[in-house]
Amino acid sequence: MLKVNDVYKSFNDTKVLEGIAVDISKSKVFGLAGPSGSGKSTLLRCMQGLETPDRGSIEHNGKMCFMFQDFQLFPHMTVIQNLLYAPNLNKKKHKKHDKEQQANALMRNLGLESKKHAYPKSLSGGEKQRVALARSLMIDPETLLCDEPTSGLDVATTTDVVLLLKSVCETAGVTMVIASHNLDFLTEISDRIVLLKSGKIVADIETRMHDDPINYLKKYY
Amino acid sequence: MEKLISSFLCIGAGLAITLQLLVGSFLIGATVGSLLSILRYSNISRICTFLIDRAVSVIRGTPLILQLSLIYFSVPCVLGIRLSATSAGIIAFGVNSSAYIAEILRSGIESLAKGQFEAAQTLGIPKFYMWKDIIMPQVIADIFPALVNEIITLLKETALIATIGGADIMRRSQTLAAERYEYFVPLCIAGVYYYLLVALIEFVGKKIESKQLHVKG
Numbered sequence: 001m002l003k004v005n006d007v008y009k010s011f012n013d014t015k016v017l018e019g020i021a022v023d024i025s026k027s028k029v030f031g032l033a034g035p036s037g038s039g040k041s042t043l044l045r046c047m048q049g050l051e052t053p054d055r056g057s058i059e060h061n062g063k064m065c066f067m068f069q070d071f072q073l074f075p076h077m078t079v080i081q082n083l084l085y086a087p088n089l090n091k092k093k094h095k096k097h098d099k100e101q102q103a104n105a106l107m108r109n110l111g112l113e114s115k116k117h118a119y120p121k122s123l124s125g126g127e128k129q130r131v132a133l134a135r136s137l138m139i140d141p142e143t144l145l146c147d148e149p150t151s152g153l154d155v156a157t158t159t160d161v162v163l164l165l166k167s168v169c170e171t172a173g174v175t176m177v178i179a180s181h182n183l184d185f186l187t188e189i190s191d192r193i194v195l196l197k198s199g200k201i202v203a204d205i206e207t208r209m210h211d212d213p214i215n216y217l218k219k220y221y
Numbered sequence: 222m223e224k225l226i227s228s229f230l231c232i233g234a235g236l237a238i239t240l241q242l243l244v245g246s247f248l249i250g251a252t253v254g255s256l257l258s259i260l261r262y263s264n265i266s267r268i269c270t271f272l273i274d275r276a277v278s279v280i281r282g283t284p285l286i287l288q289l290s291l292i293y294f295s296v297p298c299v300l301g302i303r304l305s306a307t308s309a310g311i312i313a314f315g316v317n318s319s320a321y322i323a324e325i326l327r328s329g330i331e332s333l334a335k336g337q338f339e340a341a342q343t344l345g346i347p348k349f350y351m352w353k354d355i356i357m358p359q360v361i362a363d364i365f366p367a368l369v370n371e372i373i374t375l376l377k378e379t380a381l382i383a384t385i386g387g388a389d390i391m392r393r394s395q396t397l398a399a400e401r402y403e404y405f406v407p408l409c410i411a412g413v414y415y416y417l418l419v420a421l422i423e424f425v426g427k428k429i430e431s432k433q434l435h436v437k438g
Contacts, residue, residue, distance in 0.1 A: 048343055049342075050339050050342070050343070063345075064343075065343055065344070066339075066340075066343040068336055068339070068340060070334075070336060072334065072336040072337060072339065072340035073340075074337070074340070074355055074359075075359065076358045076359055076362065085344075085346075085354065086341075086344035086345060086346050089346065089347070089350055135344070136344075139344055139345060
């Protein structure tokens with residue numbers, strides 16, 4: 001369950017979010033669209049607890065994890081260390097073994113096996129993206145918040161990311177909230193899209209109910 | 222030649238005191254400096270941040286020789302504890318160094334992406350482990366050259382122990398000079414010892430730095 005109740009947020013007199021209210025509980029992949037500066041990232045950060053709303057509240061149960069636009073992998077750790085560090089903290093030996101198996105399976109599925117002992121600085125953008133995704137999945141979240149997962153990626157890699165996120169959503173049973181300015185990408189992957197503009201919701205659609213969701217959203221963009 | 226060798230050996234006997242002062246004060250400086258930085262950035266309270274800022278400012282804003290004299294001459298009067306010159310030196314140099322190390326760490330922590338703190342938070346990593354395993358290894362890799370500089374400065378500052386009678390390299394060279402009425406050779410020998418120590422620190426520093434390259438993203 002994830003519910004945003006009438007959230008307001010300002011930074012130094014600049015209103016970023018104005019009365020956002022949305023219930024995300026029923027979506028599997030929820031898209032947050034909007035131009036730069038519309039408040040998408042701030043809303044995601046409020047959901048994760050990285051920002052405190054000035055007014056309103058966020059209700060959620062279950063574990064949430066956040067995938068950063070710039071990945072924020074730990075540069076002094078290898079790929080496998082990035083994956084295992086957080087889930088293995090204070091764990092007993094047999095549980096650590098389970099997590100190692102989970103990490104190996106994830107790396108196999110995401111095509112990262114050959115990069116297991118590589119440091120983040122030697123990875124491409126797409127590989128970093130997959131490591132960030134795997135690291136988030138390692139803590140078994142119920143909801144995954146992704147901030148601009150396709151920014152800085154080429155068209156081919158963006159397509160890979162769409163397929164990857166779709167399959168993760170289906171196999172791991174994770175609800176995803178994805179913020180992006182890329183309407184093509186969002187309509188491809190989301191079952192519901194909310195469009196933000198100047199901190200307010202200006203459109204809210206179920207993608208399968210529309211013949212042409214991109215053009216519909218573009219009218220409000 | 223024999224006189225030169227005996228001078229080298231005589232002054233070299235002060236090496237043990239110089240190294241004790243360097244290692245002891247660096248350990249104090251690094252520990253206290255790290256704690257001050259972490260406490261400051263943990264936002265425990267505004268009073269705590271204010272007090273740490275003021276303490277660092279006062280320590281950096283007063284001469285080291287004054288701090289050394291205060292600890293060596295005033296502590297016995299105020300607390301009734303008699304300190305040896307070496308102990309007083311280790312405390313004074315350590316406290317002084319802690320303020321500089323705290324400032325070096327501050328610049329390192331501020332230059333680290335805020336996202337690293339947030340990534341640790343979103344993965345549910347407790348604060349102690351976040352500082353120990355995520356933040357500090359990256360900060361230390363970033364500030365390592367500045368830290369080596371601080372160790373070199375600290376080594377040279379240990380020569381101030383001569384002012385309160387500590388028998389380090391500097392003091393021994395001064396004593397020898399006074400005994401022989403000849404200043405040039407003993408002081409040059411002291412200079413050679415200090416320079417060799419600095420060269421060793423630089424060499425080890427560069428070796429460690431080259432091994433840490435993978436940390437920098």
